[in-house]
Amino acid sequence: MTATAAPTTIPLVRELAALLGEDGVLHRRDELVVYECDGYVIEKAVPDVVVFPTSTEQVVEVVKLCNQHDVPFVPRGAGTSLAGGTLPIGGGVMISLTRMKRIVEINARDRYAIVEAGVVNVWLTRALAGTGVHFAPDPSSQTACTIGGNVATNAGGPHTLKYGVTINHVRGVELVTPEGEVVQIGGVVEDQPGFDLTGLLVGSEGTFGIVTKVIVGLCRDPEAGRTLLAVFPTVEDSVEAVSGIVAAGIVPAALEMIDNLMIRAVEAAFHFGFPVEAGAVLIIEVDGVDAALDHEAQAISEIVQAHGGTIDKAIGWRTREEPEYKAIWKARKMAFGAIGRVSPTFCTQDGVVPRTALPHILRFMEGVSERTNIRIANVFHAGDGNLHPIILFDEQDPDQVKRALQASHEILDECIRLGGSVTGEHGIGVEKLAMMPKLFTPDDLAAMTAVHDALNPDNRCSPAKKIPVGGHCIERTSPGRRAPA
Amino acid sequence: MNVDDRSAWPDAPGAGPLGDGRYAAAVHRPTTVAELCEVVKAEAAAGGAVYPQGGRTGLDFGLPPARPGAAVDLTALADVVDYPHADMTITVRAGMTVAALQAILDEHNQRLLFEVPRADRATVGGALATGVCGPRRLGLGRPRDSIIGVSFVTAAGVEVKGGGRVVKNVAGYDFPKLLTGSLGSLGIITQATLKVRPRPAASALIWLTADRPEPLDARVAAFNTSSVRPTAIEILDPSASQALGGPVGLKGGSWTLIVGVEDDADSVAWQVDRFRREAGVDFDVLRDEASAPLWSALAAFQADDAPLACTASLRPSRIAAFLAGLRPGRWASQAHAGNGVVRMRGLGEWTEGEAAEAVDAARAAAVRDGGNLVVARCPTAWKPRLRVWGEPRGDWALGRKIKAALDPNGLMNPGRFAGEG
């Protein structure tokens, strides 16, 4: 036994090692540091132990041991959370699902797949290639994030505009409750009598237990698609066009905006061929039956032109495997990797406004940028009104840090004022607990707390996440440095 | 407010029906949410139960009311709160009828994404509480996929909300989903925000017939590789074909496959043509306006007043075998074949024993492959034997914990929902 584990957890570590084998348990300080944070790096907490169960039974035993020893536990997938969802508040045991990575069943005829929680989103996409069906949620982090993590955060992605977010594609889960019982929620068939517990569980950020398996629903692949790259002189023009497209009753498959700062960063990194002089570009995709798409693409072009834009590229495709198609989406999804070229430190915010309020919020953000003298870049899911302003600053400069934080708060407050939300997909995690009372009344929060306490009575499972239970609201003193989505 | 004795069931007609032959001790029709909160508090104090009601189209659904109490009529809370049509969302009070909501959406050529039978009476709150939907669920989803925000009055007499008014939002627990389909047993839905979509420009219903259900199964399976993207795939047994399609020319006596496509005119024309080539057979088509009556009839099938009705949820691949196993002449059945849902309506006279036997057999067939069967309607006296909600599920234990947390004294619609009785 090493001397670095907290003395109180030493017996627990021994029991965990007996259960999972030495290679299923990490407890040396140098090994644990890797797990001190996820994609949200501003707060850190080192777990006492990290375990890697390979079966539901092992998860059950781990949870039971945690209960016996009265230590908190937190599930972790790939750790790409941008809200500190995996932070082990109060230490304890981190349960990594990454060794539960089997695709258990694919049933294209009945349009579902059963996967273990640690299966990476894109593995399922690959396994389904050629079957005619796909799993719709495609977060930008899809090459890393797990489906268990997608379920816990109710993840979105560019194509969730038309097809819906994770919850719209989950039929059921196998859950290990905070007490260590295995419960099958939902199932392979679409309707189940009883409350929609699947609906409640998806997006609960690990606070109702450990998801060990997921039954996902699969969508038919589109028959064809058109992907347009529209170029605009200014950001305002581009978001006016977004509002115009939505208001015209067109429901694109995806509608993403990239502003000049991000275009330059992406070009420098990937040389995709984005016009670096443009104020903003939109990636607009429509899909469905080929016969309908020329009309739709035409209608979109007209709206783009009416707002001062031009169509720079138009890709017609039959499958999402075509090289030109893949290139444009790669550039979009890798955008975040390129930010490092622009600023030493950045923080990606996640807010939502009604889509018609996009022009307003973009102007507002420009004002914030001027007032605080902080640069803000934008690349986001415009069609959903889901903003990801990237706040650029130098963390060595305390005054900049303060101003960056102020910018962040002003933007989220304005989202709330416009009837929106402080998170569209990244989650509350630990990061936004303090904002919950701005969105919800004490009565709303009391009801959420009642449900939390009913399913997680000892608050040992993922403590201090999602809803402000037990006074765990932490005031931020720094905006964080994170990759965006 | 007149809160009287709540210790015994009043005789008919009492203050109006609660369903299952039971009557309310009082009826309240609040005109504001504040008033509704007071009503709930007063009823809680009087020790009665609270039975929320909308258009009273589904009062017999579920198990019988367990305790005497008051009906709360939501139909006076019926206004539009916000309709930012360009955002394709609408927020309305729960007591508005679905038809009234649709009429408002019509002004902007938009529509609700789920179908509600008896829409002129059924309210938005009632539709959400029962989670009702129809054939278009294949293309447009269920109510749970439309709802993005909800407000409800809890047993404590306070209004609580979850979700919001934007289409993407992960702040807080998903009360909109939890309340949808909860049959009023967690609280009284007062307001909802729903996603809406533009009405498609064109629509077609294709139908073809067969002597047996099995050949239709292969056709349904073919949609997994077809170029056609239907909004609905329905199978009707011979009796249902007769009942639903007689007026529009469907042949009774045959099994019928109905495929609905909706999109712009070019796409619909192309898909109809494409299906003709893929299927290699000829078939009848109803287009645009001419398709409307059959679409409505398909959505309304479940609302018939047959004394015995069941809904099975299966894997789509089991639909044909399940239908083939039902006793001919005893059921009229409609399947939302792409979704694995079968709606069965009992034909003719039944005794309790016959019904129990038939339901047990159908349920056993459904459960075998991970499905289930719910009795949507039957005489109250048969409910215990027919086991309305079917085999107890493992996750109902979690449901009971949630119920206890939000409604510790069992004030809201006691007795009715799955896992309670």
Ligand SMILES: Cc1cc2nc3c(=O)[nH]c(=O)nc-3n(C[C@H](O)[C@H](O)[C@H](O)COP(=O)(O)OP(=O)(O)OC[C@H]3O[C@@H](n4cnc5c(N)ncnc54)[C@H](O)[C@@H]3O)c2cc1C
């Ligand atoms: C570059 C980048 C791009 C991104 N793009 C997007 C995007 O487009 N859309 C989007 O929605 N998000 C995006 N994200 C955020 C993140 O990828 C998602 O939230 C993702 O769903 C998290 O999955 P994960 O496996 O990494 O989960 P983790 O980060 O490990 O965990 C996230 C949360 O889920 C809980 N959890 C994980 N596994 C389980 C389980 N098995 N059972 C119960 N709870 C569990 C954790 O406790 C934690 O609260 C992005 C992140 C990055 C870094």
